[in-house]
Amino acid sequence: MTYQHFAYIYDRLMTDAPYESWVSYAQERLPKGTTIVDVACGTGTFTLKMAQEGYNISGVDLSEEMLSVAKHKADEAKENITFVRQDMQQLSGFQNIDAVTVFCDGMNYLMEEDQVRLTFEAIAAILSDDGVLLFDVHSPYKMDTDFDYKVYAENDEDVSYIWFAQPGELENSVEHELTFFIKNEVGIYERVDEAHSQRTFDSSVYASILDDCGFEIVEISAAFGEKAPIHQTDRIFFYAKKRRK
Known part of the structure; x- marks a missing residue:
């Protein structure tokens, strides 16, 4: 996968993306001031919006080009956001984080169940006990x-x-x-x-791997938390908490 050129026109493709709905979904589940790592942050639109809403948020992405665009947007908005190049399967440098978010198809770039497992393990390792994981995925439908x-x-x-x-x-x-x-x-x-x-994988697959990696599922939903998923649901949302040891 290459993002060398894609990064600089990504926001053009995402003009109609429901960023405000992702922000509202996260706000309803995370109090202001929460320390968040936004994984697969891309060009940082969601990351920036959450920072402007009073969250202590950092961004992680595998693409240097995406991060360069994200940093430029944060600087223009005068928001001090740390952006770090890392693979979501090998997160490091963070500890006792309150929450991790992975929105806008980030999880869908993991092509094997083992990669999903490694990602959930990496996220669990940087979260505090009762730390929150919020993510969404395309549905099989x-x-x-x-x-x-x-x-x-x-x-x-x-x-x-x-x-x-x-x-x-x-x-x-x-x-x-x-x-x-x-x-x-x-x-x-x-x-x-x-x-x-x-x-993508069936919801039961994500749920099983979450459980194996030490998470308790709080909610699986559709429509940004407004409805229960049905067969024709296009995007599925997961709200999980890291179990206390």
């Missing part, structure tokens, strides 16, 4: 219907793209192929190709 040989496109003056999604080889997985045409400084359009793989 969404993976099998919304990304079934679909084509998305946008034609804008400085950036245009074609986005093709098709089922992956693994169960409940998808392969995203994106082609961007980006206008450079001299007015010439350059082609950039990106490929991204995502996968």
Whole structure:
């Protein structure tokens, strides 16, 4: 997976993303002042919004390019947010954290159950007892219907793209192929190709691994905590707490 070019146009693709709903979901479950590590923070939009709401939050992502955009946005907003490049499966440098968040498909970049397990173990290791984990994932239904040989496109003056999604080889997985045409400084359009793989697992799989890794599930929901999941749910939310030893 590469984010070298993708990072700088990611926010264009995410214009309609429900960031305010993610913030509201987290606010309803975490008191202000909570110390949070936002894992797979991307370009830091959610991270920044939570900092502006009074949370002590840091951002972690694997992509230097994503983190560079996130840091620039925080600096412009005059918010002192620490951003660290780390793999979510190998978190370090944090301890006794109140909460960890992993929103906007971050968990869906883990393609194997063992990677999910390593991630939950890494998160548990930095959380305090009773520390909270909040995350969401695409549902299997969404993976099998919304990304079934679909084509998305946008034609804008400085950036245009074609986005093709098709089922992956693994169960409940998808392969995203994106082609961007980006206008450079001299007015010439350059082609950039990106490929991204995502996968999800049944809620019972996430629940079982959470239990194995020392978490107690408080709530599994849909619609940002407003409803119980049904078969046609597109995004599933997990609210878990680290069990006391």
